[in-house]
Amino acid sequence: MAKAFIFMMCPVGIAVALLRRYAWAVPAGPAARGDVPERLLRWAVGLLSARRAEWGQAMLGELDHIEGRGRRWRFAAGCAGAALLLPPWGRAAAAVWAMVVAAAGAAGVYAATIVRYRLGAGDWVSAAIALVFLVSFTLAAATLLRRPGVAVPGLLGGLFVALTWLALSGFTFYGVTAPMTAPWTPLIAEVAVPVLVGVAGTLRGGSAAAGRRTARLAAVSAGLGLYLYATIAVAVLGVGGPPEDTGWTVSYIVSDRLGNNVIKHLVVVPLVTATIGWAAAAATARIRPRLATSVASVPLTAAGPAGEASRHPVTTPQEAGPAVRVRSWHRTAYLLLLCAAVAAAVFLAAASGLRG
């Protein structure tokens, strides 16, 4: 029950995050258009290394002078693509390659297992779905790894999450294939560990945004690693390992385990880790107000490169007036909803553990 509740709360958490980001956000400044092309480009140029930050501002400044929806879209999309690929990537390149190898390895083992056990067309469809997840995770990791101060805590967080799940399964292929029966495992793996990752990422990064990104990178890297491990386990064990229901054929058992791996390691683990970690990051920033300020997107300045006078100078609450009061109310509502969701998840997980 607790697992189901935590899993169901994840979409709620994501919805709250999206509401907070887009619906309740105060515009960046009086002249900011805030349309989708500008948001897309702001996000993309935020991935550029400090050495290339000026080029990001150049793209944003140019976009502001382009009229017409289609033209703005084309320009922003092209620049975003360039910003995503523009070197230097530094040490992030090695981590991205590691992710690519893990994803390709998992997909290769999945395909080899299907061929070896002569599974049906439905399994190839499952493999294609898994491949979509793997590619998405790799792309997500590639963007997160380029964010300043996210790579190391995110990858360490992912290692921590993956090791916890493996420890709870006894570090064996048998254990990772079998369902976790201990009643306290959901509380540890799905609540405590993501909370730790989110809190640590926030404290280390100095902002809620850094904590959220750390949790997201930990989620995708742990999901990739665990999925690779679990897929190898199925390939090695075949019909061995934990006993299954009588009457199941070899191909059915292998197919079922491969499908379970996709659900558990490519959906549940990343979703729960990212969402609970996000909530923990937000709560940590609230508890320690000096951390609450999010890392701003690339600053656009009046006279050129960052460091000079800001185009959208920070206003005091008195100057901002009603806008700040409205945002304050929204933030309070958001915080209450967040706390209620986390408290309910923790309570139900604990209740489930005690009942078991």
Next chain:
Amino acid sequence: MQRNRPPSAQAISVLRALAADPARWRYGYDLAAEVHLKSGSLYPILVRLADRGLLETSWEPGRGSRPPRHLYRLTLAGREYVAALAPTRAGRAVPRPRSRWSEA
């Protein structure tokens, strides 16, 4: 380490467009329109040219609430480079409407 690969046809078309009036500062969007390059191809080219010292950049201060704009023109080295390039690669610097992502 800076790699000095030969410039692509698209990079040469950008260099030529800039060399047409070397003293004039140019906007990125106008440059892209002139040489029929998408922004995703133009900016990596500009970055690489600037890294190689062939291009200098400046900022046009924003007016009112408008943001500043980045400006580009050839350096002296850039002008010399284009001048040296012209006799040998003139026929290959034909801009193409559809460009590759990684061109620079």
